[in-house]
Amino acid sequence: MTRVACCELAPVLGDLKANLAAATEAIGDAAAAGADIIVLPELATSGYCFGCAEEAWPAALAAGDPAFDRWAEAARGAVVVAGFAEAADGQLYDSALLLDGRGGRFTHRKAHLWDREKLIFAPGDAQAPVVRTPAGLVGLLVCYDLAFPEMYRSLAVRGAQLVAAPVNWPRSGHPAGLPCSEVLIAMASARVNRMVIACCDRRGAERSQEWNEASTIIGSDGWVLATAGERGRAVADVDLAMTADKGLSPRNDLLGDRRPELY
């Protein structure tokens, strides 16, 4: 079994040092609790509600920044996926960083930007990666990427067993007793692709923006295994090997049954 933990954080806008330290502490706590894959929110190092790119730049880091070595040390071999404001080639990206537990670093630059993010960040231009880690095959998405069924499907076709998704979900209403719409979409996507999906939301109002605080780990059958709740940390043990078998009946396979010529 693979232990997955989503650790909600409340980043302070622009306070890189404090945010890095809070993330290091959360990673260390989750690793001490036996987590194999630790997911943190979108833009965990920088905060979210920047007014313009100029304001965001001082909170940006390169993927190779030595600051992330502290995270790798705290993780003690666990895989870490966290959102950060990435500086690269003179651009800012809203990226997910994956530390693979043995020194490797991989990134996904958010491909679908939400609203005012378009004024601050450049969209990623590469396919979302599926990273072979000691804990399993991990696909990366960031927040609004999760609204596109094509993204999940692309990861599933390339073998992803788990999708790790740093998110910042602005507070929204939904019918009582049901998950918020973002979780609903992820649940359906987990089921139709037979993948585990771990979404880590943030907390802490920022410039009066509040959040759903709806971190959720979803099993490969689409049902919720764990939510963060008051504690701010969702933890679930999952069998990632199960996700390799896409059989639905003696005669059905959820990827094999596709009819791409009709879509």
Place this chain on the structure above:
Amino acid sequence: MTRVACCELAPVLGDLKANLAAATEAIGDAAAAGADIIVLPELATSGYCFGCAEEAWPAALAAGDPAFDRWAEAARGAVVVAGFAEAADGQLYDSALLLDGRGGRFTHRKAHLWDREKLIFAPGDAQAPVVRTPAGLVGLLVCYDLAFPEMYRSLAVRGAQLVAAPVNWPRSGHPAGLPCSEVLIAMASARVNRMVIACCDRRGAERSQEWNEASTIIGSDGWVLATAGERGRAVADVDLAMTADKGLSPRNDLLGDRRPELY
């Protein structure tokens, strides 16, 4: 507003005459209740649990069969979508028939066959249609087609305002307080495509097979508007014009934001 009705039926296996009559009655009742679009279950004319193709053939009809004229009369100008066993070109298809309220007939042959259906029916080889009806632009899917996000997307891109889906959902378990997985997937798909989705399930055990009896009309925000419940009929009034605007924020459009080059 457009009034949509899903009328659950309990077809008798192989009893074409009785099933056609029960459908005519349900259509007449729904039309009398003001329905503009009336959806019936999958294979409503034939029943489902055939052991082999030979057993199914006597309950098959051509799409042009005069029997469907009775449905059109009962519908009094409303659009009717119903599942039937279609005989065409020496093949059997698990099809949806659309009567457009002014004499037009359109079909969709189920493209994704479930389990033993593969022993009885041929899969459809045409893209699911979007039909311009007096009540709006109606896309057609049949049951297991609904498990493929690509199918909904293809209909949305081609302008579908409402997806009408005859289904036969075998009885399955799901967590208390949540819809069954088939409805969950349709809810997410309604939301990410901003389309209304009307799924009409069946009832009545057949050769010991029971059903979810989970007919559901889902709004274009993904939330459930009506379920059939004990009465066996779900009715909802929907604003189909709203589905044309795919804007999500001042800077986002759910179709325009797609990045097909990355999928």
